Amino acid sequence: MKQSAQGSSGAGTPERRAEGGVRVPAQARVADAPDGFRERDTAVPAARGEHTHSERPIPQPSAVQRSSVRGQILDALRTALATGELKPGGVYSAPVLGxxxxxxxxxxxxxxxxxxxxxxxxxxxxxxFRVVERGARELAELAEVRALIEVPVMLRLARTVPGERWAELRPLAEETARAAASGCPATYAEYDRSFHGALLALSGNEQLVAIASDLHRRSQWPPVRQGRAYLVADAAEHMALLDALIAGDVDIVRGLVTGHFAGAS
Structure with a gap:
């Protein structure tokens, strides 16, 4: 329910990471790098005028499969954003990352x-490319906009969608809880957004799902809360909301969804 600390996909299976577990390590000034991570004489040369100094060289990863390369790179970059490996304010060049x-x-x-x-x-x-830096005010504004969109829709659906339709979403809520237990903010971010998308998808409004998912993703970068305890508590709210929806208890639904966005702001 709460905004996790990492395009809109709407409801569905969360995106996979790049094959081979490719990850983008955080980059820092050479002067701040620990021993073993200082820039070497064999550092990658600049390409097309893009800034490359102060980026840490790392061992060459296995080559990404050429099929759907862009999609795999996009998944890997999203994971790096969600975990904080790509740091807010940091500038990263495409040639070096490539x-x-x-x-x-x-x-x-x-x-x-x-x-x-x-x-x-x-x-x-x-x-x-520079990773965006979002302050408390911008995150609060995102939470407010999400509340204006999602709360009325959820209350309407709570009154009109039968309990058995909500019950069909329990496996996804359980998957979200398992993702939270893993403690990985990137994995949980994807399941969290998928769960919200599945709830809103019952409205039948694809544009609503797309806009809400985009706002949700924006609110997840940069990651603010990454602790396992937070993720587990957040996933528990999903289960509580789903139970209330199945039972048709609109008052509990109202308290959960409004409380979530108030806390997020």
């Missing part, structure tokens, strides 16, 4: 352009 993934800069740049449309990064001319 070298790390074992692909050309093109699919990385395309994936970053998608993330820019989603509000996760912004283009920095001749340097690459």
């Amino acid at each position: 070298e790390r993934f074992g692909v050309s800069a093109t699919p990385v740049r395309e994936a970053m352009q998608q993330l820019a449309l989603e509000g996760a990064v912004e283009v920095v001319p001749n340097r690459g």
Whole structure:
């Protein structure tokens, strides 16, 4: 229920990470890097004028499968955002990231352009992409907009959708709880958004689902809360909400959804 601390997909199965578990490590100034992570003489050269110094070299990962390369890179970058490996305010160049993934800069740049449309990064001319920094006010504004959209819809659905339809979503809620127990904020972020999308999908309004999912994703970057205890408590609210929806208890539904967004702001 609460906004997790990492395009809109709506209801459905959460996206997979890039094959081979490819991850994008955080980058930092060389002066701040621990021993073993200092920039070497063999650092990747700059390409197309993009800024590459101060980015940590790491061992070359296995090459990403060429099928759906852009999609795999996009998944890996989203995971890195959700876990905080791509740090707010950090600037990352497509050629360097491409070298790390074992692909050309093109699919990385395309994936970053998608993330820019989603509000996760912004283009920095001749340097690459900067991860957005969101303050408390912007996160509160996102929570307010989500509440204006989702709360009335959920209350309407609570009155009109039969309990057996809600019960069909229990397996997804249980998967969300397992994702929370794993303690991985990136995994939980995907299941959390999928659960919200599945609830709203019962409205039959695809545009609503798409807009709500986009707002939800924006509110997850940068990650604010990543502790396992928080994720488990958040998933428990999903189960409580689903139980109330199945029982047709509109008052409990109202308290859960309004309390969630009030707490998120």
